[in-house]
Every structure is written in structure tokens, then in C-alpha cells.
Amino acid sequence: MDFSLSPALQELQLRVRRFIADEVIPLENDPRQTAHGPTEDLRNELVAKARAAGLLTPHASREMGGLGLSHVEKAVVFEEAGYSTLGPTALNIHAPDEGNIHLMEAVASDAQKDRWLRPLVQGKTRSCFAMTEPPPGAGADPSMLATTAVRDGDEYVIDGVKWFITGAEGASFAIIMAKMEDGSATMFLSDMDRPGIEHVRTMNALDSCFTGGHGVLRFNQLRVPATDVLGELGKGFRYAQVRLAPARLTHCMRWLGQARRAHDVALAHARSRQAFGRTLGEHEGVSFMLADNEIDLQTARLHIWHTAWLLDQGERCNFESSRAKVACSEAEWRVVDRSVQILGGQGVTHETIVARIFSDMRAFRVYDGPSEVHRFSMGKKIVAGRGDASVKPGEQR
Template sequence: MSKLLQREGISDRALEIADKVEAFVREKVIPYERDPRLGGHGPSEDLSMELKALAREAGVMTPHILDDGGHLTQRETAAVLIRSGLSPLGPLACHTCAPDEGNMFLLGKVASPELKERFLSRMIDGSMRTAFFMTEPAEDGGAGSDPSMMLTTCKMDGNHWVVNGRKTYITGADGAGMGIIMAKSDDGACMFLVDLPDPAIRIERVMDTIDSSMPGGHAVITIDNLRVPADQMLGESGEGFKYAQVRLAPARLSHCMRWLGACVRAHEIATDYANRRMAFGKQLIDHEGVGFMLAENLMDLKQAELMIYWCADVLDSGAQGGAESSMAKVAVSEALMRVADRCVQCMGGQGVTADTIVEQVFREIRAFRIYDGPTEVHKWSLAKKIKRDWKAEHGG
């Protein structure tokens, strides 16, 4: 098991699950990393199903959700999801990947018993992928990092809601069996659960993006007079932003967990290369320029791990954790970008090839600095909080 990941302060049940997940990813999943069914828009559907079948057989399908339907604490979840991330295919195989992991968490917290029975069980057992429809095209002036700019509308018509609009960067929409759609009513933001595919929801195109680990890729969507039964609204009309907050902080942190695992693995590969490769009469690791980069990786990886567990503890306390998750997302994504970049640099020409996962991890982490909120948006949000807190303290 990985020597870089901490075990202290983690429950025995979480460590048992985490060790089982790590063994599965290393022994069963990693051999698939050069599978020809891996494409620019993510793993194919048949590869996804094959990996999930292996996870079921190994008893590691959706490992952060317990047999009784309960959920591991965020601290426990971190131990498990970090290890699932040791391969870019690990979260897909174990069903801990985005957007499914965040969608399951949201439904578990907010959905009615009827909606849970209809949708959640198929999500947990991995038989259905899902998508989260929030972001809108910039050319339309729609919602991106600022969800209050949402243009997609929903209006009541009898016992149905009629939804119209466009969405973009919708991860996994192509091939998903269920979608959570955000739209704006006269009351405010709303969320709906819809079966997919639906003729009223048209995929305009799947974009070519820098990352390639998520099945279905990232799509631009047109929603044209979609009729949704009123009982498929998630919660109440106008409460959509509140529900989004329920999902937001844990989902941000889950991204940090998974990509920490990927960078731990990239560091392992770069370390192995530096210890085997000879140049100028000695091993690469003995050249300070290389050895120091790997040393800096150790520090960034540990700091990222500590930030993840700190934020997890905040969420486990019952706090919403918006500011803390913003800090964690920025600190971890920026640290992991440095790690991934150093791994490529240490390996030289080999680092930019697809012979190992190092170059893919580099691409994925570059996208992670933008997904779930760019670094600059989180810093701006934190600066606003600093100003609010100062005013509250000084009576301004």
C-alpha cells in the first residue's frame, strides 16, 4: 500500500475499505490504462461496464456508501477516494467519480423517499451514470462561475414544469441515464430529476477538452420544451441554490481527494524513473535538479493531504464549509499542478508520452484548476468573506 498516504486518525473501517480499494485499483484497474477503448471523450461505455463489473466482483463498488445506505464520514471518504484515484480509471471503476459521486450525495441529503427509490438505488449500484446540468454557454451570457446568471427557465403547465435553455460542459451527458437540471422559475433556482435520454434534451456536440478520464466527455446541450412531472422537482421551487450548496463543498473536496491519488501515483512513476535512469555518470535522482523536484513533490503532496483532511473535518462537524472548501480546492489544485508538472519534467521526453499516465495526470490536473470553480473565483469569494468579516468585527 502507498507509503505516502497517512493512516493515523482514520477509522479502522475506513482503512479496511481503503486498503481493499487500493489493492483493486493497483491489481485490476491499472492494467486497463492502455486499453484501446480509451478515447478523447473518455472511456467507452463497454469499458466502463467491464470495469464496474470487476469492482462489483471485488466488493468495491461505491465503497464510500455502506450496505445499510449510510455514508462514510468525509474524513473516512477521503481515505477511500484518494486511493480510488491512484489510476485515472479507478474512480470510474469504483463509481466514486464525478458527477455521480456528488449527485448521489445530493440525492441522499435532499431527495424525497420516492425519488430516492426511483433513482438513487440505480446510481449506487453503478448500473446508471448521471449528469448535472448547471453551467451555460458564455456566448449566451449564461451561468458559469456565477450561477445567479442562469438563463434556463422553467414554468408550470398543469402538473408539469416546462424547461427551456442551453447548457454546456455537461460531464457525462452522452450515455447518462438520469440528469439533474437547474433552471430558474419566478421563485428562483430549481432542480429537476429527469430520465435520460429524452428527445427534448439534445446534445449539440461533445467538446474536445484537455482532459479525457470521464465517460461521455463534456457536452453542449439544448433543452427544448422539456416537460417534467411536478413530483420530479428536487425539493421546493426557488430553493435550487440552497441545494446546490449541499452538493458543492463535498463535491469540491471529492475532486481534491481523487486527484491527490492520481498525483501520488504520478510521483511514484517519476520516482521509479529517476532511480532507474542513468545520465552523466549517475542516477537521475542524484542530480539535485531532479532530486529536489521529487523532494518538493513530497511536501506538496503532504500539504494537499492535510488540507483535504482539515476540510473534511470541518464538513463532518456539520458546518457548510463553503470558505474552507474554497481554500482546500485552491491549495490542493495548485499544489497538485506543481507536482504533476515536476513529474513530467523529471521524466523528460518520456514524461510527455502516453507510455505512462503521467502526461494524462498533468492534463487532468490542469483542467481541475478550473473545474468546480477556477482558482481566481475562489480567491475572489474568500476576499469578499474577509471584507464581510472585517465589517462585522469593526461595525462597518
């Protein structure tokens, strides 16, 4: 792997960095932010700015109107966008839309792309991904899927309840995971205004960075035409891996930008704040925390870049993406936690952006699989001889 960045990628990195600094960060204290994320009005303004700058939805293919970024290129751009709490929203690379765009480019039909994907890439609509269910349904264990889809002529009838559905309120359409009569799983596309979809409520959560918050959805005799099956019948779990392995990594990329921002705020404070006759940064206890932050930031970045590089080589990277998800979510969390400590009173108030990053990031160790589930999955593969160390270059994991 070559860690150098091409001149074109360096130029794009700088463009994004300037855009975030000049156009996005000034809106971080805009009153159109709520406990459930930026309002649709604020999102539209941010998207318009990114569109004018030629930076909207850069991960989408050029055919769809994006920049067609590779995974390594996404790692660089997404980190820069993540430097602001509003950056991923502005560039239209936030969850769940980013992962849904990647999935639909891979498996949607041409008609489905024209109907749902193109407006999503253009930033005109939002989507949600309806998989997680309340107990006893699917959570970290997708095999517990309880939402059902039953064939009825040329339609499927879907019944079930989903929750923690990011972006549900205000989404134009949903990708719904449901269990078939034979026990397999299938993904369905549905407009959110169809009869049979009820947005029950928006859940209160630690984070406030996702437009539409996290919703509870009830499907009651929702009728979906057979033409709106996403991909092939019975391949829902396989498609979930197509979506989730890269999506785990893009979470790591965006949150790395947030962790770097928290560190920069703490570093500026440590350089200027006087205590006990010297600046905070001159005290060993604080300087050690700053050093540990740098170690964790670089460790996370290397996990991201390496896994992204493997994805660009065509590897599946289920093992590596799990490893990166655990390492990055925990390292980046440590960076933000130390930054709060360095800032002292300012760190636990909203005098700086760090308290907001702290609240938003805590859930990252749960999103897209808790650390414990990824460790369990990796451990089984290692014991079975299928871990990273036992695989030769070019072999599938």
C-alpha cells in the same frame, strides 16, 4: 483532530490499494478508452469488478447499498482509487455521479430515490448535472442562470442550453438547474430520453477520464412533472452548495491519488536513470523537485483531511472547501508538472501514464469554480470578518 487511521480504515485503504493495483491499472491501456472517456462497455467491466470486491459506491449510505463512509474515510479511499485514471470509474465515485448521489441522498423524495438514485448507486446507470451555460448564461457566476422553467398545470416547461455537462452522452437522467418566473432557481430531475432534450454534441477537451465526455444539451419545451422537482421549489442555489462544497473536496481527494501516481513514476525514473555519471535523483535539481513534490502532496492531504473532518462535525465549510480547492488543485498540478519535467522525453509522450494525468488534471483548476473565483469569495469573507480565523469552533461559517 486525530490524524491516526482506525484499524478498519487501514484495512479498507489496503483493500482499495490492492484492488486498484491488481484489477484496474492493468486496464489503463485498454483500447476501449476514447478521447471522451472510457466506453460504456469498459465502465461496466470496471464496475463489475468493484461490485465483486465489495467496493462499489462506497460513499453512498448503507441503506442505499454503499459503505456509508464519513468524509474523512472518503478522503482515504478516494485517494487510493484516484491512483489510477480508471479507479474513480471502477468504484463509481467519479464526477458527476458522486456529487449527484450525495445531493440526492440529502434532498430527493423516497419515490425519486427508488426511481433514479438506487440504480445509480448500483452502477447500473449514469447521471449528469446540467448547470453551466454558454455566454451570456451561468458559468462561475450562477446568478447569470438563463435556462427557464415555467409552470404549466402539473408540469414545468424548461427551455435553455447547457454546456460542459460532464457525462451527458449516455447518461440515464439529468439534474437540471433552471430559473423560475420569480427569479429563484430550482433543480429538476429528468430522464434523458424525454422529448425536448437534445444532445447537441460532445465537446473536445483536454481530459479523457470521464465516461460520456462533456456535452452540449438543448432543452426545447422539455416538460417535467411537478413530482420530479428535486427538493423544494426555489432552493436550487442552496442545494448547489449542499452538492458543491463536498464535491470540491472529493475532486481534491481523487486528484491527490493521480498526483501521487505521477510522483511515484517520476521517482522510480529518478532512481534508475543515469545521466552525467550518476542517477537523476542524485542531482540536486531533480532531488529538489522530488522534495517539493512531497511537500505539496502532504500539504494537499492535510487541507483535505482537515476540511473533511470539519464536514464530519456538521460544519458547512464553504470557506474551507474553497481554500482546499485552490490549495489542492494548484499543489497537485505542480506535482504532476514537476513529474513531467523529471521524466523528460518520457513525460511528454504516453510511454508512461504521466502525460495522461497531466492532460486530465489541468482542468481541475477550473472545475467546480476557478481558483480566481474561490480566492475572490474567500477574500470578501476575510475582509468582512467571516474568514476561518475569525470563527470560533462550532460556529457556522
